[in-house]
Amino acid sequence: MKTAILRRVLSAVVIFTLALSLSVIAYADDGDFRTLDEIKDSGVINIGVFSDKSPFGYVDENGDYQGYDVYFAERIGQDLGVDINYVSTEAANRIEYLQTGKVDIILANFTVTEERAEEVDFALPYMNVALGVVSPEDAVIESLDDIGEDDQVIVISGTTAETYLVKNYPDIKLQKYDAYAEAKTALENGNGAAWANDNTEVIAFAIENPGFTVGIPSLGSADTIAPAVTKGNDTLLDWLNEEIEALGEEEFFHADYEATLLDTYGADYEDTLVVEGGVAAGTDAAAAND
């Protein structure tokens, strides 16, 4: 009878659904990944990058991936002797991609944090990120101690800059905005003495808007950006680390900066942002600021 088959098919669908929902809860982590040799044998490496975060990872008008992360990815493919399959990732699914082995490496402006290091393995860093403070040229704030009692500092709600200032400088008055555009307008209108945000953002702002200077280019805990691989994929991780160290000798990431980031951040911040040979120097700058 037709309905009997249907009934069986439909109950299978329902059971499948329930199994799937349970699987989210059960969360079996088998961490399937491809070793270095498997990648080489297949002739293709899957690299997860951003496709809409200019200038780090984006797609140009010809449909080609470009940016600071992609420049490095291209070199990885070249040195491994394999083709690259770029996978467009979002901030929210980067860890998932690695844990399911759907990509071999994530090169998507991935900031190293302790929580993330429990989920994935980070290689040596290739970029610094920290907070920065931009202020008008005629009243440059070069240290947070310069901020007067009546001055206010502009921040965007929910950013690391806000958290950092509230925690470490509770006396500084903050002027909070929800969106980047509002904070920008507020600074331009002189509503605040300075604006604190990720240093890449404030540096780009100062370059695009004459009359403003980044008085404090590196503040707070200096974080780094590094490639990440699936936890336990040691062959690939070791190769990446050796690669990054070797590339340091030819100043590869400086060349990368000059090819991809120079237009946005200018030559002055090259050494602030670039990490060469996997040795992050930013920690010293942060210590001096504390």
Next chain:
Amino acid sequence: MQSLGLDVLFKGKNFVRLLGGLWVAVRISLISVAISIALGLIMGMLMAGKNRVLKAMFRVYLEIVRIMPQMVLLFVVYFGTTRVFGWNLSPEASAIIVFSFWGVAEMGDLVRGALVSIPRIQYESAEALGLTTAQVYLYVILPQTFRRLVPLSINLITRMIKTTSLVMMIGIVEVLKVAQQIIEANRRTSPNAAFGVFATVFLLYFLICWPISRLAGYLEKRWA
């Protein structure tokens, strides 16, 4: 046109890329819609039937679909099946599974509702005329059901087309993602590009959904 940011659409292959993205979205939704209508009809008929066990199971299925956001379903099917069963579904296959899974449940419920809304007397009169069960459905009930279904299912179909924008979360580059890529790549040179590009995307979605809406209007009139 500079101020609207429409110029970026004609840089390089940008417009072709946007249309390519639109095709990805349309392909995923059309396949899912076809599956949803076919299986949804069967499911709706079974839901309107008398089997209590079956009805209870459909109820659970429908509730799961209603409770789970599509985004979660996408993650479960694309990443979850790899974690648990080691399957390696392609992103597009995962998307079609999720959209069909959603579509079949909602379509089934719409069909059930339409069937139930047909007055009892219609069945009884048809049977009194000596029609078999199959004939009752084929000649009397289903034609009336379809008419009631059209506006409701168009609603579901256009909703499915628009929800395809979520598939960017499993790495599929569809029209909205291409739009974001274009806007971001030109952030410095054309800061206002967002307006023009999103307006174009709006127009593209409209061009897809509007004919479907018109078709529904036509069918409703024809079957009235």
